[in-house]
Amino acid sequence: MPEGLIIKALSGYYYVLSMDQGAVESIQCRARGIFKKKGITPLVGDRVIYELTENGEGTVDEVLPRTSELIRPPVANVELVVLVFSIDEPALNLQLLDKFLVHAENAGLDTIICLTKSDLVEDNTSERQDEVSPSGGELMLPDVVKLYENIGYQVVVTSSKQGEGIEAIFDRLAGSISVFAGQSGVGKSSLLNAMVPGLTLETNAISNKLGRGKHTTRHVELIRLHNGGLVADTPGFSQLDFIEIEVEHLGSCFAEFASYAANCKFRGCLHLHEPExxxxxxxxxxxxAPSRYEHYLQFLGEMKDRKRRY
Incomplete structure (x- = not known):
């Protein structure tokens, strides 16, 4: 039986792209009832064994082993996450960026930080437009880029309108399954539209009243790039929780802590007030960076509060 890749899941159907070279059209499939009995749900990104039926559709018979699995968004076999945050409209929120980074590190994914809408900075001569307001003070945009590059993350500043930074992101997506994630209204769909000629993902302007965008992406779907990459454009969301992460594991999700934490006096040090x-x-x-340590303490507090409630 042929092998394929689920590129979309919608209303109980799985759209499977054949792994044969040159395959263009996906096949609409249903999953066999045995999956439900076993408590298995096929996911977008799953490599599967499928069988064609007489009506030109198919059935998913087997889900092959996954290399990774994200719960939110529900995507399998992701290798790279592009965290898309706008420089302005909405304002850059470093606390939320750090929360996304924690989840990416916990999932073991490579990460690119993509800062969009650089044209808004260039179009406005006000100094305010060059500043972001993370928890704990204001930083200039170059300082933010330097902060995260020093940790080891690739940071790309982009403008979909002007084409800035698009090629650098596009090149990193080649040959892998990637996921775009970030708040609503930060320009994820605009970025993908700029990368894929003819793609017309719905975009929405920011609500002036609420300061955030509407959810323009309704379901998870892999978008094919001509360099062999597959990208999941995911629903925007502004809230994340730490249900899957243990308190003791949080420090390891801050990449720059690792070399220091290895030399702490106490094993399992939470980096609060322990000696040495x-x-x-x-x-x-x-x-x-003070902002990174401050956000670590905030996240640790959130996790402890949740643990007490449950």
Missing amino acids: CKVIEARDKGEI
């Missing part, structure tokens, strides 16, 4: 905590020492020396 090397992470705290690094923060005091300016080797760990």
